[in-house]
Every structure is written in structure tokens, then in C-alpha cells.
Amino acid sequence: MTSEDTDIVLENVTFTYEDAKRPAVKNINLTVRKGEKILVTGPSGAGKTTLCRMLNGLIPHFFYGNLVGKVVIRGLDTVSNDITLLSAKAGLVFQNPEEQLVCPTVADEIAFGPENLCVPREEIERRVVEGLELARLGKYADVNPYSLSGGQEQSLCVASIVAMHPEILVLDEPTANLDSLGTRLVHSIITRLIESEQKTLVIVSHNLSELASYVDRIVVFNGGEKVLEGKPAEVFAQSESLHKIGLAPPQISRLALMLKNSGVDLLRDGFPPFTLEEAYSRIVPLLEKTRSQKLTPKPSSSKQENSVTVEEPIVVTQNLTHVYEGTTVEAVKDLNVTIGRGEFVGIIGQNGSGKTTLVKHFDGLLRPTKGKVFINGKDTTTVQASELAKTVGYCFQNPDHQMVAFKVRDEVQFGLKNIGIRKEEVTKRTIEALDEVGMGYAIDEYVYELSQGERQKIAVASLLVMRPQILIVDEPTTGQDPVTSMRMFELLRDLNAKGSTIIIVSHNLDLVARFVKRVIVMKDGQILYDGTPRGAFSRPEMLEATSCNPPEMTRFGQMLSRYGIPNDILTIEEMHDVLVSRLGVS
């Protein structure tokens, strides 16, 4: 390959951030051809963001440290060339859209990059129109970017970078902070770019299912090193290795590998499928063979099976309505919810559907505009939030918002000190709470030296220490890698098994389906569904109305329903067992 054919070359690159003890990336060799699309993945802390920062010169010109090796972007060495020149070659979109928007209106936001690059005014206007069209924000040209939804904000960020006409587009976890509706919107823009433009594309994502079919190559990072590289099917064939480092290959690939061990071969040339469509086309001929034997599709669970009986109510809302100060919109409307002691409840729905507004009433952070909320039979309006905190623990989405101390020990003890617990008891409970979340080893560590996943656990421990009867966890998997997310749900499941009532707000429907015992689906401040997960996910029309994607296995089951496959399967294991039985293999 000649240098004219390559857009990105990394030669033996090692980078250590200033003041860091260990390098963020080690001995990286990576070459990306012109027009090539690659997906970079890896668990949290793998070095993915560091790689992105190196591609447009933020490293070493903004983030200082020790850079060894050579990074060349379209023939320009990133050490000897200025960041502004490099960012014109490689446009970088970051994870959090709110941290990238700097202009007063949507149109100005798109124009900002071209203006900096001295593009003539007429051309800027043309690019603004193009950008608005790409981001599907034509109606919002003069609107403040902050008034857009998360998905629209991120689409705007992508359009703003594309408007600079960089030859290389780098997207660093562009959907990590978005709900499923936002994710769909941004993915549709990315796929449009892939299909219509000849740009070189580097996408960093944990979401392997959605984007794998659009890329030429997947590069896997772990612990700062490149550990795996290849075509998507080749990489997904290494399911076990991926899982070990905290990644989740598409569920359909894992299913195919499990089925192979049970005698059902969906592999081609030894590689598993990685899209539902691909898997469908491979399994249908096998199902067709047995079609004459069993054709009756299993009906979805009945209404009765899906309802949940509540014993010993601990949270009760009566006609709860909330209108935020300064607005007239009812964020939640006339809600009647009863949650029993010891339940594990998942609340799902789009951003703005009222999930967080509902749960913030449970610990008194919000007071009802109309209606009542009772916790353990007590009206929350008669109890101070600080008093309710003894019964209800609320874990915020961003653990950093909770951290008040430098040391883990002080952090966990903060709540206990607020309620005046004896010193010996404080020490005892601190150790117990940290052990409970598996963080006993970190008691004397500095909070901000821990990973985000670890800080999330400390945030949970700092609530557990108060021994709340109810634990509310708001979006614990945002920005986390699949295995860290899974571990958080496992932790919550274990706490629930010990008797805590767990209420979780999440967009991660695969994990919700796997762990919770009851699902509340919300839309526009109202409850669309309240019952078992199986019942919720077997209603595609309802989920579509809330723009929630059912779990991958549920969707696969629904695709295969005419072959008698149930439409409410939640996990890979279930699907495996059903298919093995349906195909008559042992």
C-alpha cells in the first residue's frame, strides 16, 4: 500500500497522559485506507478515545503527555502540524452532544467550522443547507441547539463536522448518551454518510450489532492495546475472547455459535451471522424442512399472565401529576402506580416520557403538582427529602454528581454523617456497603482515580450504606461497556434477592428484559404498559410507539413467528432452547 492510498497511519504509537502512571495506548500499529470504514471497539478504558484524540491532533497539542511513535493523518505528522490544520482533515464528533454545541442557533452551529476554515460566505450558506438536510433539522435552523432532543443534538454535531468537509470522519461513541430514538436517528445519518460519501470513517462504539454490517473492518482495543482486528464476521467468531474483555458481540452471532455446539449450523465458512436478516436467511431453510410437523405459532402471553400482583405496597402514587416550574406541560399525568416490597421494576420509555420525573417523586426530590405519593404509607409532602433518604436511595445517572469527597471512605460515609449515626456504626456500615458492591479493596483509594464503572458502584455503595428499603437507579449503563453494564444489573439483582426493592430507569432493554421482574412502559407522561417483561416485549406496536427496540432475540422470534417461534423470547438461552427443540436436535 502506498502512502497515497492511506489516510491514517499509526506506527508503534504509545501515549501516556501527563501525570498518568500507565500509558493510555501501547504499541499501536494501525493503517486505514482511503475510503475505508472501520469500527473501533473495546471496554471502558481501552484507549479508544485516546486514539480518536490522536487522529485530529488534540493529542499532543491539547492533551499533553508523552507520545512515542508516529501518527500521520493524510500525510501530515500530528506532532509537527497544528491542531487546526489537522481538524480540517479529520473531523471528530464526541460522545456527549451537549459538550460540543457552542453557537446560538442550529444554522450557526453548522457554519462555525466552515467559517473558521475561511470558506466563502455563499459556500457556507450552501453547506448550512446541506447540513440541515443531513441532520433533518431543516425546520430548526434558527432554534437554539440546546432546545433539541439528544438525538437531534448529536445529528447536528455530525452535520457540523461534515460541513467542514474533512476527508476523515471520526465518531467517538456518538450514540452512547442517547436513547433508542436518538440512536436510530444518528445511525440513520451515519449509514447515509457511509452509503453516499467516499470519506474514510472511524467509528468508536460498543454497539456492535447496529453498525457492523456497514463497516469493512473491526478493530478491538483492550488495556490500551490492539488485541483483535478483522472483518466483522471474523471478529464475532471470537465470541468468547470478546466476552472476556468486556464486549458483547451481537446476540445473533452468539446464538449461532451456541447453536453450532448443539448441532445446528448457521455458520458460513466458519463465521457466524451478525445481522438478524442474515441469520434469518440461514435458519429459514432449516425451519422449512420441519414446517409440516409444527406450524402453530405460540400465542403471545395472555393479559392475565402478564399482569403483576403487588403484595405489601411500599410505593403508591395516586393520580400523580407534575408540572415543572415555568412550564405548562404535564411531565407526568394522573399516574397510579403501586410497587410492592421486594420488587425489581424497570421503567422504560423515551427521553421526556416522564420516567425520571416519576421516580424523583419517590424520594421527595419532586413534589406532586396534583395527587399524592406515599412511601411506606407516609405522604411524601409531609416528610423532608433528607428524611426520605433514609428509606429511599436515589442513584443519579452521572456518578460524579454525587461525589463530595476525595477518598472513597469519606464518600461512602457522607450520608451516614448527615443523619447522625455513631462513629463505630459508620465504619461498620461503610465496610459492609463497599463489600456488597465488590469495592472493599478501594476503601482508601481516591474517588477520581477510579473508572466510571467503579465510581458508579461507589455511588450505589454510598446509598446502600444508608440501608434504604428502596433503591432507585437512574440510567446506570449510560456510557458503560456491555460487561460493566451487565455487572451493574447483576449487582442490583443480588441486592433485590437480599430483600431491597429495586426501581431502575434504563434504555438498555436487553438487560431490562433479562433481569427485571416487572416493566413499566411510559410515553408522554403516561403509563402505556405495566406488567411482565415478556408481555411488554411481545407488543411490537406499543414499543414502536415509544420508539423502543425490543431485545434482539425478541425481534428474531417475531421474524420467525410464522415458523411457530414464540414472539416473546427474551434471552439467547431461551431462543437456543426453542430452536433446538423446534429443529428436533438434541
Next chain:
Amino acid sequence: MSFDYQPGNTLFHKLDPRTKFIVFGFIVVIAISVWDPIMLGLLGFFVYSWSIVAGIRERANKVVIKFLPIFAFGYVLNIAFAEVPEPAMFYLIPAWQFFPVSYGRLVFAAGVLGRIVSIFLGVWIVLVVTPITSMILAFVKSKMPPEIALGIGIGMASVPSFLREGKIIMEAQKARAHKTDFKNPIKKFMAIVPVVIPLIWATLRRSQSIAVAIQARAFGYDLTGRTYRTELAMRRADWSFIILFASLFVLVRLVAYYYPFYVSYNFTYSLLKSLFHI
């Protein structure tokens, strides 16, 4: 949030950011040249009237109400530390003869309050009607080195971010039995202390992100050749505003020089004395 930019197409929005800063500078200089509560009250009302022109009156009302405890706290402190040569009517802490209260001190403190509110409203309005990128570009156009312009712009942008993050962090601490809803301003202030660490952390991260985002969009690529979708330029309205405030400033300075009585707190105090026979 209180300090977030509000888009609009009003006269104030359209003014060049440099004009807004110059006018704000005049407001500050005028406010510190005057001690009289009536004149400072008029200045405060004048600045407040900008919020009407800028279509942000309701927000201005809310922000003033929100900061009322801080203004009240400042007023009380100024009573204590006012340099007014008259005997105290009584002491707020009689045992130590500390915190003297007298009519003169009350009037003096009212003047300082007017000054604080005028400056606060001035900076608030400038922030709310000026987007961060326009601020930075205006500094650059004024020949300020881009690094410094970026630093000041980000510093200003971190005010709304600071307040936004502060609100979330306060809520998070409430969920851990930390009391923040005190009526007593001193207790309220003390309750803020535990949120300082996460607040600083969050604000630093946010400020860094804004800096990275701006750099990643090629800011500083060629500052002399940079093009503008809407050119930043001083127009007639800008010059009119500057001349108006420069004149006002000169007038105040002349009054202060030739008739110092009218800019000291004694003007209002003597009016009140004659009206209420104090």
C-alpha cells in the same frame, strides 16, 4: 437555566459583543462612582429595562428573585461595615457592641445594594444575549490573542454550566439526606460547601469539553482570513449605545466632581430626613 444564552432577534441580541462589553464597562464605572441609593436605583432600573428590550424580562425577574437571599445578605453585611459617622441606634449583637444600625447606615447599604444589583443585572443580560462563540470572536477581532480570548470566553460560558451542574449536584446530595433547603442565608451558604468538590470537578470537565469542541472545529485556523456567515461589525446602533453611555459616564463624573453631595448617600439621606423628620 438562569445564565444560559437565550436566542433572539432584539436590538440587544444584534449589538456587537464588543459594544455590550464596553457598555457593561461603563455601567460598572458609573456604579462605583456613585453612592447615592436613588441614583443607583435609577441605574439598576435602567439596566433592568434592557431585559424588557431583550425580551427576557420574565427571566430577569426570576433570576433577581432567586438571588434575593444573596442580595439581602449583602445588604445586611453592608449595614455592619458602612463607614457612616453617626452613632448607632442599636447593635444587632449588643453584648459585643457589634453590628451597629443607624438610619445613615441603612441608606448607605441601600446604595451598595443598588450597585450590586445593577452590576449583577448588567453581566447577566450580557451573558444571556451573547453566545459564547460571538464573545470569543469579538475578543479576537479586538486583537486579543486567541488563546486568551478562548480562555475568557470559556470562563464566561462556565457560569451557566456551573449553575446547571450545581442544581443537579444539590439534588444528588439531598438524596443522601443532606439538607439544603434552609431559609437562613448563612445555613444555606454552609449547605453549599459539600457540593463544591463535585461542582468544581464538573465545571472543569465541562469547560475543558467546550475548549476541545472549539479547537476541534478548527478555531484559530486563520484568524485574519476567517469568514463570517453574519459579519461581526460595529454598526450605527453600536456607536449610538457607546456614545450614550460615554456621555452618561462623563455626566456622572462631572456631577461627582462639582457636586459630590449628589452622588454620595447623603443626598438620599437628607431627602429622607426632611420627608420623615428623622
